[in-house]
Amino acid sequence: MQTNLIQLRTSSNVTQKQLADLIEVDVRTYINKEQGISQFKCNEMFAISDYFKKDVESIFLPSNFMNREVYV
Incomplete structure (x- = not known):
C-alpha cells in the first residue's frame, strides 16, 4: 500500500480520480496501484x-526502505 501517497493525496484534498486523470488511467486502475495490488510505472511516479x-522517493519509497533487504 502506498501510505505516503495516500496521506499526501488526502491532506492535499486531491481525489483518486484527479490522479488517475493525471497519469491517464482508469480510476479502478489507479486505486489498485495506490493499494499496492499493481505497481506504478516510472513515468506515473x-x-x-x-x-x-x-521527490519521488519521499512519496513512493517506504519510510523504512533502508532497513529492508532487496532480493534480486
Whole structure:
C-alpha cells in the first residue's frame, strides 16, 4: 500500500480520480496501484511527484526502505 501517497493525496484534498486523470488511467486502475495490488510505472511516479512538487522517493519509497533487504 502506498501510505505516503495516500496521506499526501488526502491532506492535499486531491481525489483518486484527479490522479488517475493525471497519469491517464482508469480510476479502478489507479486505486489498485495506490493499494499496492499493481505497481506504478516510472513515468506515473514522476508525474505524481511533479504534481505534488515532491521527490519521488519521499512519496513512493517506504519510510523504512533502508532497513529492508532487496532480493534480486
